[in-house]
Amino acid sequence: MSRRYFGTDGVRGVVGKDLTPDLVERLGKAATLWAGGGRVLVGRDTRGSGPELEQALARGISSAGGTAVLAGVLATPAVALLVEDLGAVISASHNPPEYNGVKFFDGEGRKLSDESEEAIEKLLDSPVPGGGSIESLEGAADRYVSYIVERFGSDLTGLRIGVDCANGAYSTLAPGAFEQLGAQVTAIGASPDGANINVGCGATDLSALQQTVASQALDLGVAFDGDGDRMLAVDERGQALDGDQILAVLALALGVDVVAVTVMTNLGFHRLMAEHRVRVLTTPVGDRYVLEALREERGLLGGEQSGHIIWLGNHVAGDGLAAALLLCGALRGRTLGEAASVMPRYPQAKKNVRVATRQIPQSVLDGVDGLTAELGESGRVLVRASGTEPVVRVLAEAENAEDAERICASIAALVERELG
Numbered sequence: 001m002s003r004r005y006f007g008t009d010g011v012r013g014v015v016g017k018d019l020t021p022d023l024v025e026r027l028g029k030a031a032t033l034w035a036g037g038g039r040v041l042v043g044r045d046t047r048g049s050g051p052e053l054e055q056a057l058a059r060g061i062s063s064a065g066g067t068a069v070l071a072g073v074l075a076t077p078a079v080a081l082l083v084e085d086l087g088a089v090i091s092a093s094h095n096p097p098e099y100n101g102v103k104f105f106d107g108e109g110r111k112l113s114d115e116s117e118e119a120i121e122k123l124l125d126s127p128v129p130g131g132g133s134i135e136s137l138e139g140a141a142d143r144y145v146s147y148i149v150e151r152f153g154s155d156l157t158g159l160r161i162g163v164d165c166a167n168g169a170y171s172t173l174a175p176g177a178f179e180q181l182g183a184q185v186t187a188i189g190a191s192p193d194g195a196n197i198n199v200g201c202g203a204t205d206l207s208a209l210q211q212t213v214a215s216q217a218l219d220l221g222v223a224f225d226g227d228g229d230r231m232l233a234v235d236e237r238g239q240a241l242d243g244d245q246i247l248a249v250l251a252l253a254l255g256v257d258v259v260a261v262t263v264m265t266n267l268g269f270h271r272l273m274a275e276h277r278v279r280v281l282t283t284p285v286g287d288r289y290v291l292e293a294l295r296e297e298r299g300l301l302g303g304e305q306s307g308h309i310i311w312l313g314n315h316v317a318g319d320g321l322a323a324a325l326l327l328c329g330a331l332r333g334r335t336l337g338e339a340a341s342v343m344p345r346y347p348q349a350k351k352n353v354r355v356a357t358r359q360i361p362q363s364v365l366d367g368v369d370g371l372t373a374e375l376g377e378s379g380r381v382l383v384r385a386s387g388t389e390p391v392v393r394v395l396a397e398a399e400n401a402e403d404a405e406r407i408c409a410s411i412a413a414l415v416e417r418e419l420g
Contacts, residue, residue, distance in 0.1 A: 006117040008286040008387025010103025012092050015049040019100055021056035024090070027102050028060025028068070030123035031086060032132075034116070035106075038085025039067045041137070043074030045091040045169045045227045048194030049100045053090045057102065061088075062132030071140040075169040075228030077319035078144035080109035091169075091227035094204050094306075095389075097195050109316035111288040145173050145321075149180055151314045152322040154329035157182035161328070162221030162234070164209040166202025167192040169228045174321055181325075188212055189223075197226040203307050203320075206232060206240045214238035220336040222324040229287070230307035231320035233327060235337040243307045244269045246327055248343040250309070251278055251301060253330035260293040260302030260310075262286070263382055267397055268344040285384060287318050346379070347401035349408035351394045355419040358385035358392060367414050371396075371407055379403065381411055392419060 005011045011027060013019035032040060040061045044050040050073075058068035069084065079087040087105035095101075104112050104120075112120075161178055165171040167189045175187040188208055189201035201208050203225040213221040213234045221234035233241040244266045251259050251273065259273065260281040273280050281297060283289035287308035294302050294312055303309040309323035331339055364383060371381045379398035386393055392415050396408035 003114065003117050004121055006121065009093060010101050012095065012099060012101030014098050015100045021052060024053045024102055025056040025060040026124045028057040028088070029064045029128055030120045030126065031088065031104050032061045032064035032066035033123045033126055034120045035086045037065045039069055040086040040088055041069045041071060041079055041082055041084050042088045042090070043071050043079040044089065046073055046167060046171065046192035046194065046197050047097055047100050050090050053100055057088060057090060058134045062134055063128040063130055065129045065132045067132055068134045069137050070134065071137045073169055074140055077229055077317050077322070078141065080105050080317035081144060081147065081315065082140055083107060083109050089227060093227050094198055094225040094230060097197050097199065111291065141173055145177050148319065148322050148325065149177050152325040153181045154325070155182055156328055159183045159328060160218045162186045162188065162209055162212045162218050164188050164201055164221065164223035165190040166198050166224050166226050167196045168198065168202065168224065168226030170224050170321065174224065177321060186212060186216060186218060202226065203230045203232045206234060209234050210238040210240065224320040225307070228320045229318050231309060231323045232307045233336060235340065236335045237337055239337065241336065241340050243303050243305045243309060245340045245343055245345070246309060246323065247301070247303045248272055249330050249339045250326055252276065252342065254301060256299070256301045258297055258299040260290045260299055262290060262304050264305045264395060266305065266348065267346045267380070272343045286387065291317065346397050346399065347404045348395060348397045349404040351408055351412040352391040353394060353412050353415045355390060355392050355415070357419060358390065360385060360392065361418050364414055364418055367411060371411065381407060383411060383415065
């Protein structure tokens with residue numbers, strides 16, 4: 001059975017269209033039945049639709065005999081850390097404000113497997129025993145920040161840092177965490193109003209942070225997404241760093257012997273790791289697949305180009321704030337630009353093609369195979385269907401930007417002809 005509602009990161013969609021209170025209530029019920037009841041910690045981001053969907057999820061949990069523990073606005077990694085018998089986050093992560101979603105964690109703070117999500121979908125229309133309850137939880141966000149600062153923090157005295165909170169779950173937390181460690185903080189994207197999450201700010205749009213860092217001569221900037229599980233950075237010149245570059249800095253600073261990444265990761269990262277004899281595990285796109293690979297191989301560090309950074313030394317999931325603190329600690333007297341310069345970066349060209357169906361036909365696959373063979377070790381082509389949006393994502397990588405752009409445009413045009 002294939003999953004109808006779950007994608008690469010929970011259930012997600014436009015509120016009122018793809019994602020309704022009724023569906024969220026049924027998901028709460030089904031997940032609680034699957035887990036055998038118990039206490040379900042519920043967090044949400046700052047979207048205007050969050051409170052209504054929170055109540056719908058709570059109704060579903062209590063109808064299935066569970067206890068919904070409502071923590072209010074709480075970052076996704078905080079739910080993973082503080083989870084009780086089950087965890088749930090109402091968020092659409094990096095997506096625009098009109099989206100929302102639900103993702104679950106098991107009692108150990110792990111995202112659910114495909115098989116578990118299929119099992120939950122089978123229970124969506126099951127009868128319920130009732131008898132559950134709904135509680136409120138105070139102070140969860142403060143407990144989370146204290147843990148992260150203690151386990152991931154270092155002395156940041158004198159560091160001038162821009163912090164872009166994406167008008168999301170970190171808005172009232174992240175700037176203070178850096179200040180506790182001695183940094184001088186310039187915060188932006190820290191005034192959520194329910195409709196501005198991820199809008200012109202955060203990890204999906206670094207332009208405001210780049211301008212802030214450059215105009216105020218800051219040492220660096222970090223940007224989170226709306227639910228706090230992603231982090232990207234900006235160096236002292238205002239140049240953007242992606243997750244591959246951040247992982248490269250951390251891999252060398254932390255001295256790991258294995259690191260897990262996805263198929264999107266830059267070839268330059270692979271070459272740098274080979275030079276330092278660090279084994280690289282490559283997974284499909286999705287931080288949960290990176291997590292699975294790390295656990296299977298007993299690795300500690302992994303992540304995605306998009307900014308999911310995972311350190312399992314003292315955590316259970318990817319965490320934007322933890323990653324940002326690790327990055328600051330890895331500088332060791334260097335600028336961020338100097339630290340990141342160790343990784344050669346192959347030019348990449350990307351395009352999202354909106355499609356009517358996300359099933360990629362053989363004609364497109366054949367075209368990709370042909371170009372990949374032509375490139376050999378000097379580049380690659382990747383085409384994949386998004387797990388969260390009606391788009392097919394095209395990536396081309398080559399030794400120069402012109403070739404990457406040309407190849408990407410060629411494959412994107414083929415996808416549009418076949419699926420548009």
